[in-house]
Amino acid sequence: MEGWRKFVDALELTKDLEQNYFDMRKIFQREGWTQEELASPRYFPQDLLVLHSRFQPKMREIFQTIKDYGFDVDGDEVHYYIMDKLHYIDEITPLRKSNGYNEN
Numbered sequence: 001m002e003g004w005r006k007f008v009d010a011l012e013l014t015k016d017l018e019q020n021y022f023d024m025r026k027i028f029q030r031e032g033w034t035q036e037e038l039a040s041p042r043y044f045p046q047d048l049l050v051l052h053s054r055f056q057p058k059m060r061e062i063f064q065t066i067k068d069y070g071f072d073v074d075g076d077e078v079h080y081y082i083m084d085k086l087h088y089i090d091e092i093t094p095l096r097k098s099n100g101y102n103e104n
Contacts, residue, residue: 004071005081013065014085017058021086025093034098059063
């Protein structure tokens, strides 16, 4: 594992972002959305807008913290690493299938 990844894990830099993403997924479930509907939602609940507005700044903050500590890392590499970490949240918060049945 690369040093910057150990650094991120040791300091739990993604913890708040993971919680934010989990909360967003719970809203998606509450609204009964499918994965496909996330690409172009018909409406945006206010609580979702608040959480979404925090997401990108937190991603940038994590990247900047890594850079500030002297790690030479590419922004895309950090992005993919974080998205991989968030993938497990998709698994524990399944959305409605396109056919109308839950994914449970």
